[in-house]
Amino acid sequence: MTINFDHKTPIYHQVARIIRDAVAAGDLPEGEAIPSVRQVSAEQGLNPQTVLNATRMLIDEGILEKRRGIGIFVKKGARKTLLGQGLKRFEATDVPALVHRARLLGLSRKVTLDLVKEKFEE
Amino acid sequence: MTINFDHKTPIYHQVARIIRDAVAAGDLPEGEAIPSVRQVSAEQGLNPQTVLNATRMLIDEGILEKRRGIGIFVKKGARKTLLGQGLKRFEATDVPALVHRARLLGLSRKVTLDLVKEKFEE
Amino acid sequence: MTINFDHKTPIYHQVARIIRDAVAAGDLPEGEAIPSVRQVSAEQGLNPQTVLNATRMLIDEGILEKRRGIGIFVKKGARKTLLGQGLKRFEATDVPALVHRARLLGLSRKVTLDLVKEKFEE
């Protein structure tokens, strides 16, 4: 769990990404509570507001849900939601972006595929 | 040459990107002057400072160079620099990021390669 | 901390110089935040942009680093970097330039050394 403070990407995005990955990987099981905002902010040296921003983002995305007075929980079906969103984004954004860049660089289809294949085998 | 004022990426980044692409594509030949800051700012309805921000960025990157009192020129070797940087980034960052995401989604090598291949053929 | 508004060297260069010297002297310790852009601009009667120009310069030089939403900090190793750069410049540029000028003026080695020695003792 590493936060990059000088990075261009906002810290609350980084926190949200870490939580998302933990849910997708099953480290934060569905239906269970996530660590409290207070705890996370203290452990990581973050402003509580920043951590709250991250959870708010994930609640909006339908990954987490707040139960008043108790805590924040991983929503039922969160993993499925995450994987679905991820796949959609992968097909509609990530792959096209890669192909676009490959074309700008003048790379052939074969060279590009070889690079991806090679990386996959590492 | 279109600037998106609503987009969250800073205008001067967009301008820099446009110039970079024009240099990489050879539309702005090496050794030649680029349009003056004032001309661009007038044409695009931008503040000269904003355009200057973009050129400063590209000068720092070694793509452009100033000649006192005359204007801003495309540096010799700029295309090579750009393509080199781009290729390096493609191999070291873009492809690994794609593969990483594919793995998180549980996509097989074959499925991923098919998605890329398909996009390439569009 | 004095800014000379009449001097021909840009104000933001003067500000950068002041910060550099403060870091080199240890007045701004490594890892600590420097005074905020707004504070400095208010105290010195400068435009925030002008102060920002100086900090941008020093960030590019690797002396300072930003932490999102918190402030600008003296980078670890900044003093060493500064003194290293300074010494390198002193040996490779300043001393040769002095000797070159002495030779153009037809000054002997002894006379030159005496001038330096004398100045040192003031």
Next chain:
Amino acid sequence: MTINFDHKTPIYHQVARIIRDAVAAGDLPEGEAIPSVRQVSAEQGLNPQTVLNATRMLIDEGILEKRRGIGIFVKKGARKTLLGQGLKRFEATDVPALVHRARLLGLSRKVTLDLVKEKFEE
């Protein structure tokens, strides 16, 4: 005779420096005409105005003199003037600046003198 177009120092300063050095070295003898503005600007790819700026500067300094309709000449006593100015500047500006920098770097008198001595012997 090399002009650095991207250098921070103005081109007309560079031109003036070249002429000054040529006079001091005797390559442009006192009483003789210097190459015409037109010729220099054509040969070096400079704006005539730029070359004029340099000569005007040197006329102000008492190094050159204009003879209407004939050309620009090296003034009698120019070498002496140059060497005098140079010596004055050397003592009052160059040496103190070097010593100041040495002190900022924490260099002792001995180390500094050794550096100068060493450079002198090259």
Next chain:
DNA sequence: GTGGTCTAGACCACA
């Protein structure tokens, strides 16, 4: 004509 610098004042995202 070119870019360089500075000011004043505004709005925004982030912590």
Next chain:
DNA sequence: GTGGTCTAGACCACC
């Protein structure tokens, strides 16, 4: 609170 970006408008040195 922090810095980031943008605009409008001014003056300057340089070529």
